[in-house]
Amino acid sequence: MKKLKFAITLLLLSVSLLSLAQERPQAKKVKITGKITEKSTSLPLGYATVTLQNSKRPDIITGGMTDENGVFTIEANAGTYDVKFEFISFKAIEMKQLAIQEDKDFGTVALEAEAEMLDAVEIRAERSTVEIKLDKKVYNVGQDMIVKGGTVSDVLDNVPSVSVDVEGNVSLRGNENVRILIDGKPSGLGGINIADALKLLPADAVDKVEVITNPSARYDAEGGGGIINIVLKKGKNQGINGTVTATTGDPANHGFTGTINYKTEQFNLFTTQGYSYRKGPGNSLTDTEYLDENGDITSYLKERRNNERLNKSYNANFGLEWYLDKSTTWTNTFSYRRSSGENPDNVFQHKYDAGMNLQSITNRFSDESEKDENVDFSSNFIKKFKKDGHQLTVDVSFSQSDDDENSDIPSRDVLNNLPISDQRTANIQEQNRTLLQTDYVLPIGEKSQFEAGYRGNFNDLLTDYSVENFNYGTGAWENDPQFTNTLEYKEKVNALYTQFGTKINKMSYLVGLRWEDSNIDINQLTQNIYKNKKYNNFFPSAFLAYEFSESSSASLSYSRRISRPRSRSINPFSSLSSNINLFRGNPDLDPSMTDAFDFGYLKKWNQLTFNTSMYFNRTQDAVQFVRNTETINGTAVLVTSPVNVGTEDRFGFEFTLSYNPYKWWRLNSNFNLFRNQTKGSYTYTNLSGASETIDFSNTAYSWFARINSKINLPLGIDWQANTTYNAPQTNAQGRSKGIISANLAFSKDVLKDKGTVALNVNDLFNSRKRITETNLPTQNAYSEMQWRERQITLSFTYRFNKKKNEREKQPRKTDADTNGGGEEYGG
Known part of the structure; x- marks a missing residue:
């Protein structure tokens, strides 16, 4: 074992020397x-x-x-x-x-x-969990035992370069301005918060995840940090075949997913059905010191929160891929998702005076229920011409989603056993999205290619939020105008793009230009606030790659990106998830523009693949979250709002390593170190009516690392483990502490390899907690938050007419195949 460790260390230290090594003369x-x-x-x-x-x-x-x-x-x-x-x-x-x-x-x-x-042929190779390429990373979900029985959030948290915080927020290389797609489209996520939407999809419905950190002009310019595309399963094997997976776990995690496919020479018919029942207990605490103008402590507040989210969801898709002839394919897919859930949230607030003498105990219980429904229809037409690679693609999709959330929130004085208040909320969101797209690819000669296309993305979101307070004197419910509101968000984005690429000997380049016209209406109907934002922008991109050999190459790329504010970030009315910590949107929020540069190097050996990159992103009108204290209904409340503060420079270094020292052992690791410098300030009016300025100028360093190991043990047992560490990070108003977590899984094939039993433990040491410290002139706060406690899951998968590691062909040529992207639909 010592020799093996020494060999690995020597190999990693010698990467640059090995890439220049010369081979012996041979035949x-x-x-x-x-x-x-x-x-x-x-x-x-x-x-x-x-x-x-x-x-x-x-x-x-x-x-x-x-x-x-x-x-x-x-x-x-x-x-x-x-x-x-x-x-x-x-x-x-x-x-x-x-x-x-x-x-x-x-x-x-x-x-x-x-x-x-089918039954006579043996499998010759097994796809690795992570495929590292020069311009993207592909994470194949089927080989990963750790995410069995989990959700898409669990899947993303195992993808190189991607991290998911304890609340489900996704970041790419530490940047949360990332565009997340499902099957290449923004549809299917509904009008709810994207972090919540990802928790509704089961991991068993996902085929792979594609990550592209610096997209070309072919792709949506949306997402300053890059693109993550979640590709759902679509069967492609000949005849009738499929898989079924049943799961159970503690805390309650029960589900069933089935994928069935029937393929002939004329058509391919496929469907995926799934039902899940999950509970996610979580907890948090916040300790706050309130300060006077001299910085002396005036009082304390200690808040303890426990909740147990329950979600019941059904997911289904049906698809027909019709081979009209050898060069023409027409695919239609219908998807339906429905979920219902509960989130009982029990909060105790202990108030103390400056001498730590107990003044009061308040219990606030939020009994929340939620129903979501989403319908999506997609149609794809591909016409291939005589020359290989010459094709026309047309895509149309329509989606509609409804999200209905209701809460009853009674508050009581625990010491005196008296009611304080009783509130109820209703939040109804309706979203309609239409996507139109066409892409044309024309090969020129043997090594050149021209592309052009159009994409129209039309989104209409209506949020109706109401809050009522119970009047104990009259015995009636009364509307609370401070929170009740109706917001209408309409977005129309039309885009045209063109790009040209060619290869000259060992060097290749790709240059492109994208133009997007944005027309956005933000209508706050309750306060008659009507805003229209019209702007159009050019988004150039350029990629240069050089192949030193078949196993070694380098690339240099540039692209311009945009991050448009979403409905939650622009709604000026607060939510009532907490009565002492509120989030309030900013209707004047402007989009952020990012210039992204990336230098990458890829080297492959027989057992080792090494991919490293240096990147620099400069963002104008960068968004920061400002925190200040306000008095609402006689209570000092910490209000968080997004604001444009100036310029953000992000410089980082990343490497991803895939190492197979033996046939029975595979290692994947990812390391990312970045420096984030913000320059800007924000001015607001404090509780005394005076103007105060927050200087957001700040330089922060942080890093995260992940290592994944999979070993084939005796008796046909597979063992997999991974560990992730997110380092501490500071900002202008506080800091977050480091988070370390580990996952563990075992699996064994049964029934002549037609079945697989898997046992996994998510967050083995129950350590995934976000710990933050906030320092303001009026208060200091320390908080811990655990979104989900340790999860143990047992699953059983059965395959019929399908081998365990059989390669499922994709239904059509993707953008990833065309130019190294991560999105199936391009545009």
Whole structure:
């Protein structure tokens, strides 16, 4: 073991030297290339095998596998070979005694499906959980035991470069201005907070997650920190096949998910159905010191909160992929999601005077219930022309979501056993979204490509929020105008883009330009606040890559991005999740513009893949969250609001490592160190009516690291563990402390590998707590928050007519295939 540790350490320290190492002289090398496709549909067969067996010396065998685009490149000694092309459940093609003395291009090799072979063919390779590429990272959910029985939030928290805080907020390289898509579209997330929406989708419905940190002009300019695309499962194997997964856990985590697929040469019919019942107990505490103008303590408040969220959800999608002919595919997908939940929130507030003498104990109990419903229809049309890569894609999608949330909030004086107040709230959100898109790709010559397209994104969101107080004198409910409001948010974004890329020897480049026209209406109907924001912007992008060898390359990229404020951030009315900590939106919030630069390097060895990058983002009109104290209904309340404060410079260094020291052991690690410098100030009016200025100028350093290990133990047991650490971070008004957490999982195949039993523990040491300190002129506050306590889950998966590690082909060529992106629909 000591020798192994020494070898790993030496390998990591020698990365730069190894990349320059020269190979010994050897026999003449030839390059063998080509593409393997499915004969009936012309779709690429990713991870098909190519075997070269020396005709004179059969013991000499070499070969390789196709990438996810069906393309293979193999280097071998010149000679005479028996060449064989194979893929699971397809008839193999074999060429005997083929003399290969020079570079050989086989062109397109089409394999014909043969369903009868399914049970007889053994699996040759297993996809790794994380695929590291120069311009993106792909996280394959199917191989990850740790997220079994979890949600999409759990999935994202295991993706390299991505972190999810204890409240479910997603950040990419420490930047929360990230665009999150589902199947390449913003639809399907509903009108609710995106962190909450991700907790409604089961992890078992996800095929993979694609991460692109610096998107090209083809993609939405939205998201200053990059794009995360969540790709849901769509069956693609020949005949009838599928998987079913049942889960149970403690705290209550019960669910059932099934994916069934039926594919012929004319069409592919697929569906995924899932139901889950989950409880998520959480807790928090806040200790506050209130100060006078001299900084002396005047009183104390200690708040303790416990809640137990309950969510019952049903998710379903139905799809039909119709092969009109060998060059035309039409896919229609219908998705439906429904959930209901409860969130009983029990809060005790202990108030003390300056001498720590108890003054009062208040109990505030919020009995919250919620119902969500989402319907989504998508249609995709692809026309492929004669030249490989020449195609036209048209996408249309419509989605509608309704979110209905109600709460009863009684408050009592515990010491005197008397009622203080009784409130009830109702929050109704309705969202309609339409997406229109077309993309055209034209190859020019052998190594150049032109692209152009249009995207129209139209979003209409209505939020109706009401608060009523019970009048004990009259015995009637009365509206509270301080919080009751109706907000209408309408967004119309039309975009055009074009880009051109080419490869010259070992160097390739891609330049593009995107134009987006934004027309946004913010109508606060309660106070008759009507705002319209119209602006259009150009978003250039440029990418330069150089291949030192087939296993070593570097890239330099630039793109311009935008982050538009969302409805919650612009609604000036506060929510009542707490009566001493309120969030209030800012209707005057402007979009933030980001210039993103990235320099990356990728090196591959037989057992090791190393990917590192240096990045710099400069954001104008950056958003910061200002905290100040206000008196509401006689209570001192900490109010948090977003404001544009100036410029934010983010500089960082990241590396991702994938290491397979043995066939039975795989390691993945990710490390990110960044420096965040903010320059700007904000002026507001304090409780005394005087003007005060907060200087947000601040320089903060932080980092996070994650390591994941998967080991194949004896008796067919797989063991997987990961550990994540988020370092402390400071801001202008306080700091957050470091968070460390660990997950553990075991699995074993049963029933002749048709079934898998998995046991996992999320947050093994129950340590995922956000700890923050806030320092203001009027108060100092210390808080701890644990969104979800340790979770233990047991799951069973059964596969019929489908092998465990069988590669599922994607239904169509994605943007990721075209130019290294992370979004299936581009635009």
